[in-house]
Amino acid sequence: MAHAESAGRSWQRPRAPRQRHSGRARRLAATLANYQSGGLLIALLVMGAVFTSTSGNFLTHRNLTVILLQVSIVGLVAIPQAMLVLSGYVDLSVGSVSVLAVAVFGEMARVDHQSLAVSIAIALAVGAGWGLMNGILISYLNFSPIIVTLGGFAGARGVADTITHDVTQFGFGDKFAYLGNGTILSLPVPAVIFLGLFLVGAYIWYEMPVGRHMTAIGADKTSARALGVSVKLIPCVLYVCSGIAAAAGGLILTSELDGASPSIGIGLELQVLTAVLLGGVAFAGGRGSLWGVLFGILFIGVLNNGLILLNIGPYVVNLAVGAVLIAAAGADAFYQRLESIPVAAAEPRGQAAEPSHEGTR
């Protein structure tokens, strides 16, 4: 106890000069040192350098565009998922909700001959509706997040199969094809959607009160409630966003393939969760960085791409992602230890000379 106290005081002593020097550089250094996202960014750059030197095809405009396109759908769904995990929740139903939305879209557009806009709107509404159901059950009725969304994982795909009878609808036309295959300023449309939503997500995460509220709910729900944080509404809204993102991801993939395949979204929830956890969002909630999640998404994308360029089989990719995730868990434990070390280590020299009068100056 006394140790911790004196260490705290040793910090405040150099306080004034510290604040004068505080700048972007110091903050960046602190971010790199303190968070998993920093280590991940460095690993990402190192990996990029290795692939650049071993394959002439890696660092080309075309290949980087392909990587961005490949990570867009996982990235899109990962943004609300990261916020849910930060708040101490999880959504395992995203893959199945995406196929359900796609199934409804296929039926609307091809069987009922609805217009494209109506079909898309209904598909997104299906995602939102499933998310709302998750949100109400989990947030307001206190059902277990894992069990409810695991139920959705099985259930939504079941509903989708019932609708499609395992038939793939296709031929949605050129306008719809633009969603997955078009470009804006030479960037693929899905990448533009993902990056745009990432910026919105980062604003919410870092610049708005609700970002702090999510952290508070994930870290200590009782305190958050006592302070008046909307501990029920925020997670509920996030589940709705997660459902909409899942539906949107499914629609983009449908557009890329020009087919509402019943196999859409298989394994999506695990890819998304891997990216979120790799990015350093604590599974227990209360801690994490959306930039880290972006690095996690890119890391998996670059790893996939690079190993394929080097002609290394897809099994190795899975192995590598698994290994990296476990390594990240280790790194996280290590960083948390590091965070607690300065408290014990920074022993002030003149500690005994100045007893007890903390406040008086």
Add this chain to the structure above:
Amino acid sequence: MSERPVVLEVEGVTKRFGAVTALYDVSLQLRSGEVLGIIGDNGAGKSTLVGVVSGALKPDEGRIVVDGVVRSFTDPAEARAVGIETVFQNLALVPTLNIAENVYLRRERLGPGVAAKALRRLYKSAMRREAREAFDRFGVTLPPVRTKVSALSGGQRQAVAITRAVLWGSHIVIMDEPAAALGVKQTELVLSLVERLKSHGVAIVFISHNMQHVLRVADRIAVFRLGEKIADFDVREQTTGTDLVALMTGATSGDLGSTRLLS
């Protein structure tokens, strides 16, 4: 001291839980810039009193008067709205947020400028500056305001929670066992903060069963036993901790010695 305005009055409050009477006909007065120490053994009714005044519990009889206006609270937010802040034992701090973020949690400043406000953008620099200024004003020395609360000691956390309560505009602060489970130095941090708040005109209800702490910071002490207030006296008139222990445990009925009593 006695010219100062009365900011909080508890009048004849009784609170029952089923057949158990947790508080019986309790009356208290608190003036601005005054520290009222409340002591009593376990089950004396201290926590129930905190609950009633902070708005968490509804009294069965009696009333609460804040700044001369009779109030009836249905939840703690209403008590907070009229300037009563309670620092509970768990402190309601989020360990993974930093000091400034905790101080402004749920009361975030937006800005600067109209556009930033419309976009609900956090005014981070202003919040950090104001938090720093508040700590300076009350003489609390803490690590930089960007330090995560998880890195703070127990006393520093207590200081953050108390300063937050005052910064949020409350002029009545209720502290429930603020120095329980703290080391000597950290206790000192908290007690000296209480003294400085007092000099800034904040009215404080200081609940503790540590006699030394209460005797040091309190201007008046109310002794509770079995749900009743059995003594209420000026610290300058009352003498030793021994007398207080005697009152708390019931060894002294209250009619003895120099103790000045309210019925």
